Amino acid sequence: MNNNCIRVLADPVQIKECKKTLNKLEEQLNLATQIFNLSGNAARLKILFLLHKEGEMCPCDLSDILDISVGGISQHLRKLKDGKLVKYKKVGQTVFYSIVEDNIQAIRPVLDSLLNNNNKKESIS
Numbered sequence: 001m002n003n004n005c006i007r008v009l010a011d012p013v014q015i016k017e018c019k020k021t022l023n024k025l026e027e028q029l030n031l032a033t034q035i036f037n038l039s040g041n042a043a044r045l046k047i048l049f050l051l052h053k054e055g056e057m058c059p060c061d062l063s064d065i066l067d068i069s070v071g072g073i074s075q076h077l078r079k080l081k082d083g084k085l086v087k088y089k090k091v092g093q094t095v096f097y098s099i100v101e102d103n104i105q106a107i108r109p110v111l112d113s114l115l116n117n118n119n120k121k122e123s124i125s
Helices: 012-024 026-039 042-054 059-066 070-082 108-124
Strands: 086-091 094-099
Touching: 012 026, 026 042, 042 059, 042 070, 042 086, 042 094, 042 108, 059 070, 059 094, 070 086, 070 094
Parallel strands: none
Antiparallel strands: 086 094
């Protein structure tokens, strides 16, 4: 199978408009890329799902649920925090993490779908 492109006619207007559109969306595209890169790790996606489902959680609870050391969870949370996908608040000596809702728009449908599938399975059981 030959996958070479042999273009007979280029549409310069389409090419110009597409470039213009990408330039306008550059910031949003970069944010979406960052979100997908961070959530592309199974542990981080699980963390985001749990925070989406529960609202907020501490690293110790996430560690118990995911069977990952607290240190490992903390590294994942740091990456998510540096990527502005999660935020934290300290209550006494406990740190609670939650999602930065405005910054997860690109993966919200995935998280909602997982949550809806989980709720369907629970109602069937």
